[in-house]
Amino acid sequence: xxxxxxxxxxxxxxxxxxxxxxxxxxxxxxxxxxxxxxxxxxxxxxxxxxxxxxxxxxxxxxxxxxxxxxxxxxxxxxxxxxxxxxxxxxxxxxxxxxxxxxxxxxxxxxxxxxxxxxxxxxxxxxxxxxxxxxxxxxxxxxxxxxxxxxxxxxxxxxxxxxxxxxxxxxxxxxxxxxxxxxxxxxxxxxxxxxxxxxxxxxxxxxxxxxxxxxxxxxxxxxxxxxxxxxxxxxxxxxxxxxxxxxxxxxxxxxxxxxxxxxxxxxxxxxxxxxxxxxxxxxxxxxxxxxxxxxxxxxxxxxxxxxxxxxxxxxxxxxxxxxxxxxxxxxxxxxxxxxxxxxxxxxxxxxxxxxxxxxxxxxxxxxxxxxxxxxxxxxxxxxxxxxxxxxxxxxxxxxxxxxxxxxxxxxxxxxxxxxxxxxxxxxxxxxxxxxxxxxxxxxxxxxxxxxxxxxxxxxxxxxxxxxxxxxxxx
Numbered sequence: 001x002x003x004x005x006x007x008x009x010x011x012x013x014x015x016x017x018x019x020x021x022x023x024x025x026x027x028x029x030x031x032x033x034x035x036x037x038x039x040x041x042x043x044x045x046x047x048x049x050x051x052x053x054x055x056x057x058x059x060x061x062x063x064x065x066x067x068x069x070x071x072x073x074x075x076x077x078x079x080x081x082x083x084x085x086x087x088x089x090x091x092x093x094x095x096x097x098x099x100x101x102x103x104x105x106x107x108x109x110x111x112x113x114x115x116x117x118x119x120x121x122x123x124x125x126x127x128x129x130x131x132x133x134x135x136x137x138x139x140x141x142x143x144x145x146x147x148x149x150x151x152x153x154x155x156x157x158x159x160x161x162x163x164x165x166x167x168x169x170x171x172x173x174x175x176x177x178x179x180x181x182x183x184x185x186x187x188x189x190x191x192x193x194x195x196x197x198x199x200x201x202x203x204x205x206x207x208x209x210x211x212x213x214x215x216x217x218x219x220x221x222x223x224x225x226x227x228x229x230x231x232x233x234x235x236x237x238x239x240x241x242x243x244x245x246x247x248x249x250x251x252x253x254x255x256x257x258x259x260x261x262x263x264x265x266x267x268x269x270x271x272x273x274x275x276x277x278x279x280x281x282x283x284x285x286x287x288x289x290x291x292x293x294x295x296x297x298x299x300x301x302x303x304x305x306x307x308x309x310x311x312x313x314x315x316x317x318x319x320x321x322x323x324x325x326x327x328x329x330x331x332x333x334x335x336x337x338x339x340x341x342x343x344x345x346x347x348x349x350x351x352x353x354x355x356x357x358x359x360x361x362x363x364x365x366x367x368x369x370x371x372x373x374x375x376x377x378x379x380x381x382x383x384x385x386x387x388x389x390x391x392x393x394x395x396x397x398x399x400x401x402x403x404x405x406x407x408x409x410x411x412x413x414x415x416x417x418x419x420x421x422x423x424x425x426x427x428x429x430x431x432x433x434x435x436x437x438x439x440x441x442x443x444x445x446x447x448x449x450x451x452x453x454x455x456x457x458x459x460x461x462x463x464x465x466x467x468x469x470x471x472x473x
Contacts, residue, residue, distance in 0.1 A: 015100035018057045022078045026060060026102075029070060033061040044083075044103040047090030048150075048338075049435065050349040050399065056083060056097040061105045065181060065189055065220040068104060072218060072464075073187030075102055079462050084214040086127065086153030091352055092433030094160070094213055098468035104218060106155055112136050113221060121178060121195050123223045126155025133224075142226045145170035148429065149335040155219045160431035161211030165331070168254070168387030169261045169293070170227065172429070177210050181221035185460040195223055208455070213431050214466035216459050230261075230293035234303060235327040236318035238310050239285045243267055243370065243382070245313040246286045247363045250386045252309045254359050258302055262291035263387035270337050270381040277340030278333035288315075288386075289334060291327070334383065341381050341396060348379075348396045351408050355419035356390040356428030365422055369393050369415050376407050390428035417442070432470045440471060 026034045035041070036058050045055030062068045075082045081101025088095060097103065109125040112133060116122070117140045124133060131151045133144050148157060148164035156162075158180070163172035170176070179193025192205040209216055240246040243265075250263055266274070268284045275282055290306065292299045307318055321327045333340075342350055357365045366382070373380045373393060384391025395411060397404040416426045416439045426432075426439035441449055449471055456463070456473065463473055 016080055017100060018080050018102060019078055022074055022080060023058060025074055026058065026071065029074075030060050030067070033063075035059045035061075041103075043088070044085050044105065045095060045097050047088050047093065047095045049091050049093045049433070050351055051093045051096055051434065054096040054098060056081075056103040057100050059085075059103045059105055061108055063108045065109075065183065068106070068109075068183045068218050068220050069187045069189055071102065071104055072183050072185065075464055076185060076187055076462060079464060081464050081467050082218070083466050084126075084155070084159065084218045086156030086159075087129065087151065089148075089150035089152045089156070090160070090433065091354075091430045092427075092435045094431065094433040094466070094469060096434060098434070101464070101467075106153065106218075106220070109155075109220065115140065115142075115226075116195065117142060117226075119195060120226045120228070121223060122226055123179075123195075123221055124154055126153060126158075126218075126220050126222060128154050130154060130157065137226060138229070141229050143229050144176075144224060145227055146173055146176055149338070154222050154224070158210050158219055158222050159212065159214050161429070163385070163388075163390070163429040165262045165264055165334070165385055167385055167390070167429075168263055169259060174207060174210055176225045177206060177222055178225060179223040180206055180209055180219050182209055182217040182219050184217045185462065185465050189220075190217075193223065197225075211431070213433065213469055215456060215469055216465060218465075232296045232299045233261075233291065233293055233324075233327065234299050235262075235289070235291045235321040235330060236303065237282065237321075237330070238288045238290070238307075238315045238318050239283055240287070240310070240316075241285075241314045243286045244363060244367060245315065246288050247366055247386060249288065249306075249310045249313045249315055251359055251362060252312075253306055254387060256305070256309070258305050259294070260290060260302060260306065260387060261293040262289070263385070264289040264334060265382065265384040265386040265391060266334070266337070267382040269379075270341065270383050273340040273344050273381060274333045274337050277336060277343060278329070280329075280333055289330060291331075337381070337383050338394070341394060345379060345396045347398065349399045350394050350396055351412060352392050352394040352430070353412055353415055354390060354392050354428045354430045355415055355424055355426060356388070357419050357422045357424030359389045361422040361424065362386060362389050362391070365415075365418055365424070366391060366393075368418055369411075372411055372414055376411055378404060378407055378411065385428075388428075389424065413439075434469060437469075437471055
């Protein structure tokens, strides 16, 4: 396996400049919504990954599907790369303009187009964020459950096949996207899927684009499944004598079929950082943060079952967050764990892994990964959506220390190879982007990678759609 970081400036990623004629045409069409300012370009050439910014040559703020199509058609005519941009929360280098080109900012495409409450569906523009959607449908007694932590755009979430804290019960973006409006590399607007809950009509193009990371087209509208707000919601924390006990509890919960909505693991390092950042007083010991949805009786039954399972592993009595405000405070602190941990080592960068394994292999994957991290001496912390076998072991390292950078890459490689041996995946939700291209080759194999290349060449023959990501052509 090629374990080295793919270098953004490698020879095969030579920049393809935006010619003056194209800039002039863009300026005529978009006016002040075309920017070549350095600060704007740098903002659009980075995400939350550890890579330094690699900015595009220009940024266009689009406000409609027609404008996206016009910009992509111009880029295609000049063979210039196009990189879709949502809110910039990517963790794997998806937004770096490795071959230069044009960033399409879809943040102004933020309209909820239609809500069909009776069918439990909504169609939104790609720039709508998950929190915005939930605010707009709350009074209808509905919610959209996919929660990756960041207030990401729904277009970006579909592009990376995101999931998050609710995935154990509600699934990922793959299960919750019904249809798309997509601008292809040729500037054509196509629609995939319908509002129906199932279809046997032709190839499943919707799921082809979901998870394609902007390499096949630009999603401009997404039709989503919605869910009724639960009648009752309860959240609880439970501390354990060890990480192993918390993980074994999680495995038993899933294997017994308890329909738990959220089951998050935090280790002592994560809790220490969260306490300091969010001014909480959680005990600094391995902890499961859980949430139960359903009827009042159903929630009580779920909680009683899980409490009994936890006690068998040495878990303590639940501490309940009994009000919406208390629940919100707990989950906000969990979602801010990434930034909380960064503050514990000023000047550091974070490499956040996201392997996912079958639930029966979760304990082995976590235990062996912790042992390697402890032996390395690199500061680390763990959070995880362990209910679906996905966890994040994040390393804090000095980007100017070559030895630490090499150690973190070695740890990441070992963790990915372990996940693959355990019949899991190198990425449960962050996507491939730049950083995991070598890992995907190991996971998928040359035949599957060549099939992906074939799809890419067929839909994007000039290789203008977010080139240099997922795999090399």
